[in-house]
Amino acid sequence: MIEIKDLHKSYQMGSNSLHVLKGIDFNVEAGELVAIMGSSGSGKSTLLNILGMLDVADSGEYLLDGLPIKNLNETKAANYRNKFLGFIFQSFNLINYKTALENVALPLYYQGVGRKERQEKALKYLEQVGLKEWSHHLPSELSGGQKQRVAVARAMAAEPKVLLADELTGALDSTTSYEIMDLIQKINDLGNTILVVTHEDDIAHMCKRIVHLKDGVIVEDKKIEQVRASQYVQ
16 A cells, blocks of 8 residues: 655755655555654654655655655645545644534545535544534534544545544543544554554554654564553543
């Protein structure tokens, strides 16, 4: 599903160049649930941004579902993002003046899906995350956990090939974090490919594989015995 070979990325910082990714080799099979870990400055956010086509590598190869991701203009990159990827962010990134239903339907609007079908699909995914009855509420009327559930439903609505989650539990207390991870595990159980960037060890162990980045290189990549979040959820 994801193939990365010898990926390099540097940023110009004044007169200096900061080499952030230093030859990353990284594959993800369809249906995997992978945690990407590393301290601040390890390169994990840069890697996620490149995977999400929000940034471009200086050199190396990136194949997504067999498709080479390179030399994309912004329009093509946006089309590929809509087609292949779902994003879940720490800060939820919901539009405050739109209801939960309208937020979830938004990626479908960009895919050119008709209004009636958009609403039906959005409602279906809100139901999957347990928020059907909150569909007409604004984000300001929702708790942090509910906002993140809406964000998960929005990421799923376009039926992406890969879900990219950046510190998705970072703004939540531990109980709510485990509820969200329970939801993520259930989505993964259905065969969806998910990458979770996290600095939290307990969250990483709720994935099936942990990739450790340090100073722009992968220092460890191991499959683990997954901890099911459901045992912590009331």
